[in-house]
Amino acid sequence: MSTVASHPVPRSRVGLLGWLTTTNHKHIGILYMTTTLGFFALAGVLSLLIRADLTAPNHPLVSRQVYAELFTLHGTAMIFLVIAPFGLGMANYVVPLQIGAPDMAYPRLNALSYWLFLLGGLIVMSGLLTRDGAAGAGWFAYAPLSTTGSPGSGMDLWIVGLLMASASTIMTAINLIATIVLYRAPGMIMWRIPIFCWDMVVTSLIILMAFPPLAATLALLLIDRRLGGHAFDPTNGGSAVVYQHLFWFFGHPEVYVMVLPYFGMITEIIPVFSRKPVFGYTGFVLTTLAIAGLSMAVWAHHMFTTGAVLNPFFAATSLLIAVPTGVKYVNWIGTMWRGAITLSTPMLFAVGFLLNFLIGGVTGVMLASPPIDYSVEDTYFLVGHFHYVLGGGSLFAAIAAVYYWFPKITGATLRESWGRLHFWLTFVGFNTTFWPMHLLGLWGMQRRVVTYPDLPGWHALNLIASVGAALMGVGVLVFLWNLFVSLRHPRAAGPDPWDGFTLEWATSSPPPEFNFETIPPIRSERPVFDLKHPREAP
Amino acid sequence: MITTGRVLLGSAMFALVVGSLYWFLSYESAGSLMLLTMTAGLGIGAGYLSLARRRAPMPADQKDVRPSDARGEDVGVFASHSAWPAVLALGCAVGLTGLIYGWWLVVVGAGGVTLALIGLFRDDRATRSR
Numbered sequence A: 001m002s003t004v005a006s007h008p009v010p011r012s013r014v015g016l017l018g019w020l021t022t023t024n025h026k027h028i029g030i031l032y033m034t035t036t037l038g039f040f041a042l043a044g045v046l047s048l049l050i051r052a053d054l055t056a057p058n059h060p061l062v063s064r065q066v067y068a069e070l071f072t073l074h075g076t077a078m079i080f081l082v083i084a085p086f087g088l089g090m091a092n093y094v095v096p097l098q099i100g101a102p103d104m105a106y107p108r109l110n111a112l113s114y115w116l117f118l119l120g121g122l123i124v125m126s127g128l129l130t131r132d133g134a135a136g137a138g139w140f141a142y143a144p145l146s147t148t149g150s151p152g153s154g155m156d157l158w159i160v161g162l163l164m165a166s167a168s169t170i171m172t173a174i175n176l177i178a179t180i181v182l183y184r185a186p187g188m189i190m191w192r193i194p195i196f197c198w199d200m201v202v203t204s205l206i207i208l209m210a211f212p213p214l215a216a217t218l219a220l221l222l223i224d225r226r227l228g229g230h231a232f233d234p235t236n237g238g239s240a241v242v243y244q245h246l247f248w249f250f251g252h253p254e255v256y257v258m259v260l261p262y263f264g265m266i267t268e269i270i271p272v273f274s275r276k277p278v279f280g281y282t283g284f285v286l287t288t289l290a291i292a293g294l295s296m297a298v299w300a301h302h303m304f305t306t307g308a309v310l311n312p313f314f315a316a317t318s319l320l321i322a323v324p325t326g327v328k329y330v331n332w333i334g335t336m337w338r339g340a341i342t343l344s345t346p347m348l349f350a351v352g353f354l355l356n357f358l359i360g361g362v363t364g365v366m367l368a369s370p371p372i373d374y375s376v377e378d379t380y381f382l383v384g385h386f387h388y389v390l391g392g393g394s395l396f397a398a399i400a401a402v403y404y405w406f407p408k409i410t411g412a413t414l415r416e417s418w419g420r421l422h423f424w425l426t427f428v429g430f431n432t433t434f435w436p437m438h439l440l441g442l443w444g445m446q447r448r449v450v451t452y453p454d455l456p457g458w459h460a461l462n463l464i465a466s467v468g469a470a471l472m473g474v475g476v477l478v479f480l481w482n483l484f485v486s487l488r489h490p491r492a493a494g495p496d497p498w499d500g501f502t503l504e505w506a507t508s509s510p511p512p513e514f515n516f517e518t519i520p521p522i523r524s525e526r527p528v529f530d531l532k533h534p535r536e537a538p
Numbered sequence B: 001m002i003t004t005g006r007v008l009l010g011s012a013m014f015a016l017v018v019g020s021l022y023w024f025l026s027y028e029s030a031g032s033l034m035l036l037t038m039t040a041g042l043g044i045g046a047g048y049l050s051l052a053r054r055r056a057p058m059p060a061d062q063k064d065v066r067p068s069d070a071r072g073e074d075v076g077v078f079a080s081h082s083a084w085p086a087v088l089a090l091g092c093a094v095g096l097t098g099l100i101y102g103w104w105l106v107v108v109g110a111g112g113v114t115l116a117l118i119g120l121f122r123d124d125r126a127t128r129s130r
Helices: A015-021 A025-054 A064-099 A107-129 A153-182 A195-226 A240-257 A260-274 A281-295 A299-306 A311-320 A322-336 A345-367 A370-376 A380-410 A416-442 A458-488 A527-532 B002-026 B029-052 B084-101 B103-129
Strands: none
Touching: A015 A025, A025 A064, A025 A107, A025 A380, A025 A458, A064 A107, A064 A153, A064 A195, A064 A240, A064 A260, A064 A380, A107 A153, A107 B084, A107 B103, A153 A195, A153 B084, A195 A240, A195 A260, A195 A281, A195 B002, A195 B029, A195 B084, A240 A260, A240 A281, A240 A299, A240 B029, A260 A281, A260 A322, A260 A345, A260 A380, A281 A322, A281 B002, A299 A311, A299 A370, A311 A322, A311 A345, A311 B002, A322 A345, A345 A370, A345 A380, A345 A416, A380 A416, A380 A458, A416 A458, B002 B029, B084 B103
16 A cells, blocks of 8 residues: 655644635535534424324414425425435545545635535525515415515525525535546556546536526526516516426436435445446446436426427437436345345445335336326325435435444444334335325325315325324434434444445555545555455456 | 536536427416526536636545545635624625615614624625734
8 A cells, every 4th residue: 555645735624713714625625514403494394284184184283374384494405405406415434435535626616615504505495484474385486476476585595595506516616526527546557446426527517518508597587577577478578488498407306416426325335235246337338428418308307288299309318318227226126136245324224215215216206207297296106206216225324324324423323223223114114105196096096285175095004104204203203312322422443344346445444634645556446445345356 | 526517517508408498388478488497507507617627626526535545735824713704694694684674674684784894894804814
């Protein structure tokens, strides 16, 4: 092993001032992840209120306006403030370690990204404190509901907050691409970087293509509301359909911004707990690129029922995207095939991801067909589908990643027994909550309604869904308890508790300020495995 | 850089094909324009990388280079602390909420942004001279 370089910089400050002024990628990663945990708790409380409201028919607990605010802020928080930024936060921590870099390419820009994200998120949520209430136009805020239909300042705060969050995301994407392209360790050619890093390169490219249209749309919305613009006002030469085009040109790629990092995390975990290299590394990378490309050409499948888009084109591209995604399942199953599988907590959540995401994927293929989409548009079928993709998929992968990298981040392992309980509560709770929603949707129950009639079966299925949500809530409490116990009474993890493959396991836990004293030679995408098993190394 | 350049070039070609196809099938201007803008953005990136790779290749792009071969090589200066990013974000937040609550807040926010930008430039100069 050999020394790479030394860096003429001062040692870390500690305490609150240290956290407020840090530009170190590991600290910023931790700040991102703890902040998303805070927003997740808030969004979780909002979802429990939604489920409490829907438990019994004809008996709303809140007004229509408050209900609209609940589902708007729940969706906004989960999409913009939890799932997407958690992936970026984990990338902030892990990517420089995995490629042997001392930090992100632009540390101050990295800090700016985090602070913009935090303040943007707080501004969005501060709508709850205003006299007229928070934004209530749904997470995609269609005009004219978001323009003339929402006169309160909560909607303006939503727009301003998301403008800041989107600027933050664009900056992080630039930083990640620059870091991975320019700061890889000597010998780590692009075809040797870990799959998670590839997924972050591709995710960052999607962000750079998709988020500027979002920022432009939000700016136009604010101009329409505050400065007398008419971009989305059909009565004055504007177009509400153009709003939908602009929004979904961001909105569908955003789904992959929320999914691809988690594909990457899972692809780090499955090989380690199967004791095998990734099956089909090159194929995995190429299918990620294919998904990214196609994700930019499917936006208007969200607009099938407007009658204003070319349905066959978007149906074809949306169906096509299932092919590279299916290939990934071949990669994952091929990796596990005849492997020495250990079902530790990270692997349990990874397997949970595979099962749940498959259901979300299959219902996605169904929705890509316009006749089916026309039948179930704006019903609970849709709610079930996207929760299986983003909750059962991304969120399960996020939890798997926390259990996997927690020892690296803190130097302590999370308790396995609490982890297993957390998994089963979450897995059972999740499927109990969201599986019935498919049936409710097929039976015609609309989404975004504060209450519903007592039609046959509707009450029972809604009650089951609410019980499932409560189970998941208990799971979150178990997870928080596990974090508390493991940090309060730490069990030392050592530098490589999982017998890992990639470079982050070659340094101490937690790593020093600039990550590595020495870096091993890099001959494959598994440099640490090669170091430990020189006979099997290429 | 070669691989990254190829990824960008391939993505630009894909966007061009899809954008052209979409235009001739739909004559819908918003989506077509966004796909063609995407082509241009990715094309610019690919073009830049093709120019950059004419310089000496990086050790990271060479298969047989060991980290020990790059011992002592300057990999850059990394700032470890700065308060200005937080000040800049705060200035942006105050300035943007001024669009909702009053123009005086925009002025306060702009002041914060200006102060933070000056601080960042000074910070950067100090780090580089260390």
